[in-house]
Amino acid sequence: QISHPASPHRRMAAAKENYRVELRAAARQLGDRCLYSAAKWAAELLVGIEPDATPSQSAAMDTPSSSGAAPGGRLLHLHRSGGSSFRRRMRPGGGAGSEAGTPLGGVSYVSTPIPDDDAFDAGADKYLLAKTYFDCREYRRAAHVLRSQVGRKAVFLRCYALYMAGEKRKEEETIELEGSLGKSNVVNQELVALERELSTHRRTGAIDSFGLYLYGIVLRDKGCEGLSRTVLVESVNSYPWNWCAWLEIQSLCTSSDILNNLNLKNHWMKDFFIASAHLELKMHEEALKRYERLMGVFRCSDYIQAQIATVQYSMRDLDEADMIFEELLRTDPFRVDSMDIYSNLLYAKESLTALSFLAHRVFLTDKYRPESCCIIANYYSLKGQHEKSVLYFQRALKLNRKYLSAWTLMGHEFVELKNTPAAIDAYRRAVDINPRDYRAWYGLGQIYEMMGMPFYALYYFRKSSHLQPNDARLWIAMAQCYESDPLQMIEEAIKCYERAANTNDTEGIALHQLAKLHSMLGQAEEAAFYYKKDLDRMEVEERQGQNFVEALLFLAKHCKSMGRFEEAEHYCTRLLDYTGPGKGDCKKYITRAKTSTVWVSTDGYRSFCVVNLTSR
């Protein structure tokens, strides 16, 4: 029974120990199958688990040779007991926050047994040879060595080697076959054969989760996305520690509907996946919440830190994200992953030195990574050297043609260079890679607006605001199009500004414009309402300027015309703090008002005053 009376602390320690055991085995198994990046991820996470206060002896003693069977058995037992009492564990009392083992939904995790590796049989030596070949990137040779092996592990490695060989050839052919009409879509030549073999294995049940993962990738490359998703889900349900498989699923989840309809077992790895998928789908709050929970266990994980920083950057919480990234770089100075986001952040903060420092660092670490090129390009862009920036973006795109943000950012650079056709082309390619990239849509709209085609631009702004309805900037851009001289569609502009004002319009453009447009249309009441709102906002933010004066002036006049003299006087008095065209009028008005208040001491004069004032 899992709920034996134990202190939360000990229970947590036990849970952590379980994670360690699982990840340790996973890193080894993944590495053994040449799934390098998944193994890397598992190992990183393993180190990321917060060390126990009192290191458990058993964990230290867990030697690699024994871990194959023993932890598996233990987990199987846990699985059974957990499964039989599959119930909600509500913990109303304290300690719920620090309880690491509880997933977000309150449903207990389903633990999965770590599968046994194939027993070391006669083929083991050949497998070893094949793996060394694979490590040396001699894929076809590796596949050839394993040609007559039937063990699942051997079959997987052979197929995987073939796949990699095909991929390598594909990359080469893409360059070789580039014609005048562009790069034609070269396909991996091995896909058909692989698909046939793996589907046969799947039908006969002679396939393990790694084979399923490979099958999923093959299907995705062939364009069978639905089936690919199913197969990948099957794979992660039987072997959840393969992060690459999760990433593939994530890339196939283009909407939250698809995400919610996945039939996933509730393993703790699922939390990582869901969080990452939420981030991708721009559901930032949900992602952040989940990552913060995961931090409870994996306190030292750089991965989670980087993800949190990314979320915070996306939520425009720059300072917080900056801190996390800095910390990350301190602990892992040779890191390149997610550093492009850090560079974007530094760009947004306009901190040139930090950006140059970062660029220098990644340049020394590995200059031929798309991220590195992107960082350098960002640096040049901030420096105002847009030609060089474009050059580096182009290099990044040569390394990875599907590097979305590079296309968009290059579009920005082309805008700076006033090369509109190139900018439009770059943005359009970004949009075609991911039609949900609202930034590129927005960029397209902006360009067309700049070219004096506001009506044409509206299509793009509509697209972007449809994808990101809570972003005030997009609505404001659309409103400005409607408001522009050639269109003059004021009513539509007002509607857009209203949307903007209802979302997080931090710069307060919407309120001001709303007030202005309403007063233009002669709707004084509405105008006054928005001026007042704008005034309040500026007061809260302690901002002053032309808009402030304008609001005061309008309100003063409006109140005066409506006969609310005290308010009018109030606004006038405040207006006196500013220099401007209205100042003289104000002074006059106030002196008049003051004298009128003297007169108003008796009721009989009131009507006289009102008449007098309104006549001015």
Next chain:
Amino acid sequence: RDADFGALLELTPHKMAVCHLVQVFAPPAQQQQAPPFPFDSVAHHNRLGLFLFALTRSCEDFLEPPLEQLLRQLKAIDDLVNGWLCEQLTTTLAGLNSPDDLFNFFDKLRGVLTSPEGGNVEDEFLDPNSQLGVFLRCCILAFNSMTFEGVCHLLANLVAYCNSADASYDLAEDEDFNGEIEMSDPMDADIGVRSGVFDRYTQGYATESHMGESSSSLIHAPISLHNFDEADIFKAEDNPTCLRSRWQLEAYLNQQADVLEKDPSSVPLNSFNNTMTQLQTLAPELHRVQFLQYLNALCHDDYVASLDHLHRYFDYSAGMQGLFSRSLSPHQDNIVGKYESALLCLGNLHCYFGHPKKALEAFTEAVRVSQMNNDDSCLAYILGAISNLLSKIGISSTVGLIGSRYSLGNNIGLGTPLSIQQQLLVLLKRSLKRADMLKLTSLLSFDHISLAKFDLKHVQRPLVSFGPNGSTKLRTCPADVCKNLRLSSHVLSDFGTDGLSIANDNGSFSTSWLRNLSDASSSWHSSSTKPRKLITNDFDNFHFHAQPSPIPTSVLQLAGSAYLMRATAWEHYGSAPMVRMNTLVYATCFADAASSSELSLAYVKLIEQLAVFKGYSAAFCALKLAEEKFPSSTNSQIHLLKMQLLHERALHRGHLRIAQQICDEFGVLSSSVSGVDIELKTEASLRRARTLLAAKQFSQAAAVANSLFTTCYKYNMQVENASVLLLLAEIHRKSDNAVLGLPYALASQSFCKSFNLDLLEASATLTLAELWLALGSNHAKRALSLVYQSLPMILGHGGLELRARSQIVLAKCHLTDPEFSVSEDPCAVLDPLNQAAEDLQVLEYHEMAAEVYYLKAMTYNHLGKEYEREEAAARFKEHVTALENPRDEEDSLVY
């Protein structure tokens, strides 16, 4: 840039085969025989040349044909030398086994182009600037600039290319022609076959892209998938997908665009999209494909997709690929293009989908941008498009849609606000002037037609008039209409003088030549007993219908539209023979180039004429034929015509419930947006008023007609006003309110006069006569003179109904005239009545037929002929009962 030249084609095995044949055609001239070695005559030699020329230009598909198909086509020529060419070709290609062989192959090719040493200019060798010479040079250049990897790929493709043919070629050697014939299924223009071809290429693609749906079937039936996949690999390995050269691809796309324009219903939306997507994966930088996708979506009324494709196309090409690519000369390409044409297309899109306001916004922006970019020809096109829009949608003259808020009024250059019609006129004239200046022949012709359309329906007033304007003549000017129509037809003679004719060779000629060739060779196979004479002369192979016209389609279309416009004009002016003649000219001479909507319009006109002059049974017979030609689901014009005919017949037969039902259907058809589908709306309420009139609900009918009149007045539809006024007069006459009817009839008459609507005027005069008659017998003389006045026009050009009506009125005039005695001149009454009875019999018009027989019975009674009287009375009773107790109402919906 030097890349431009190499960019024309990619080297493929098929092109190498053609290169080899060129070498055979023009050997590196050492021997000086008159026809080179394998050929036995100059004609034979020329045939190969023609064949090669066609191969380099044909644009049937975007993929190159497999070797097997090439060999089959070659056989038609090869026949005389007993397959020497085919064999030589296959052995040569099969002999290329190493990269070095390829180098040697192209080295030898170079000899073809250089003139023999010491030879003089008259010697036969290939002109490097001829079509084949350029082709050869492109191939050699492409090979020279190839990397070693490229050479390896070419070699691999070549091996696959040769292997693919081996099997079927051997089959042919075994005299087993069955398989062969099946393969050589005539690549007809027939869309069914073509879509089959599409499917063949796109099958793999389609199943993959829709794998989401089919994944379940994949799990359940993996074996079948397996088989399919195997076939797929087989295909992929044996038949390397090789694109044709760029000019062929562009010609292919233009051809597809023509097909789309001509008859969109024949192109299935999805399979066409699949083909285009496939082409796009093969050539991602060929952005014109997206434009084709836009056209496809537009033709199939897919608003969202067409908008997406439109924006994508112009984003990618940055407008630089231009739109009007038919002119090959580069400087013309650059004239139209860029972003203003994006706006022009966007405006047309909105116009097509019935969003006049959005369309106008787009056009205004287009005007601004093209002015900014000094793009005069685009501006001319935009002005043409705007005038098209303005004439299409009804913009109420009271709402200043353009004048005030929209800056178009200022662009026109006249500060004062103009009525919509005046703006239209100014725009048209301006567009005309620009088109004339820039020598845009097609636009010029289009503008002339538009002007003719304008002149037909509008009185031209001076834009600015000073002083008393009594001198202005308030009439339309038929001479102007004729002049404009005549001028618009000049496009036919002018197109040779400017760039249009050079651009004409778009490969369609070559395509159909090749198609015929394979047809001929397959027919030869199937009937090998037939004398071989069949293929001795190439031109025997031409089927007449497959021969492309030397005139570009767009020019033919414009010229055809002028004829249709002429027919419409005569419809207004009231000359039935002229309508028939012009429509027939259109339907016989321009049917090939016409789009399905225009052709169906011609059919509609002809059938309408039939209904008016020959009665309903003839019209419905013709309608059935037309419906077979144009499936009714796709063609609204035919559908409308059917409803009109059914409504008329129901009214005549007195089946009012059916008539009402059809009226209701009419009302549903039009769009709910005000200003859109204005003609349909007018038609619907006109028919409603007539139905109410037939049901003797006079006040309601008058109310409907009155509101229709205000609408027409608001939208400035003066021609329609004339008929509405006439209807009002009719309503008042039938409700025994002749005094009220008189002013309406007079007003209608004067409208007709000022718009030169002669036939309608005659019918208004007739109504006037009837009204006078209704006022009492002392007006009979006046009525009679009015009838005599209108008779020539009516008898010359009027339909059955109008003629019968005039005869009846004539008889009535005589009968009511107190000075006229029937016994003296019975023929003066009986003749017209008999004539009318005959006409009305055809029309099944019970109400009027009853009137005729009543009058006849009265006359016979007067004359004392009892037998004839009884007979007429019986017929009268027959018609009255048929009218009052309508039977078999459902029959009215059947034809």
